[in-house]
Amino acid sequence: MDPFKQMGDWKKNMDQFFGDNFWDEFEGIIKPNIPQINLYQTEHELFCVLNIPGLHDLEKIDIYADMATLELRGVIDLEFGGGQVIKEEILQGAFERQISLPFPVRSDKITATYRNGLVYIRLHRLISETSNKRRVNVRLLEDE
Structure with a gap:
């Protein structure tokens, strides 16, 4: 089980609850x-x-x-539009x-x-x- 996928699911749930602007305060901490x-x-x-x-x-x-x-x-x-993202580090x-x-x-x-x-x-x-x-x-x- 991929822990980062679970974090992504958790973030989506939090977005629905708090709204998208909630995460602006954490920019640079959660995402470089x-x-x-x-x-x-x-x-x-x-x-x-x-x-x-x-x-x-x-x-x-x-x-x-x-x-x-x-x-x-x-x-x-990156202009790549094919398929579902499995891992994204770039x-x-x-x-x-x-x-x-x-x-x-x-x-x-x-x-x-x-x-x-x-x-x-x-x-x-x-x-x-x-x-x-x-x-x-x-x-x-x-x-x-």
């Missing part, structure tokens, strides 16, 4: 986040690898970088994910490529050439 990512850091760069199998149309993935956040949106669709479906980055990145210097089911994203550290540091003038208060 998609897409799966690896994030690597050097002194001035970040390198992110996303696992997105079966991506045929590169316009179906959106990647945004906003300061120290990387946003990912898209769909993983996660698929629509995804929306935000990844916190260890430092702010330049939005004008990001590259992304796709090969063999993996998206490679290179991000560069934002190093401001202008400082926001301002000198504070000290005034002498006259004795009253």
Whole structure:
């Protein structure tokens, strides 16, 4: 007897009782986040690898970088429609994910490529050439 099938049956019963939105709070705990990512850091760069199998149309993935956040949106669709699912370990479906980055990145210097089911994203550290540091003038208060 497959314990995961029993869990699937249990989830269906809970969906009927609590409603589909009940499970939104458990996203990432019960089901791992998609897409799966690896994030690597050097002194001035970040390198992110996303696992997105079966991506045929590169316009179906959106990647945004906003300061120290990387946003990912898209769909993983394996395009297999035959038969009943017996075992499913390759996660698929629509995804929306935000990844916190260890430092702010330049939005004008990001590259992304796709090969063999993996998206490679290179991000560069934002190093401001202008400082926001301002000198504070000290005034002498006259004795009253």
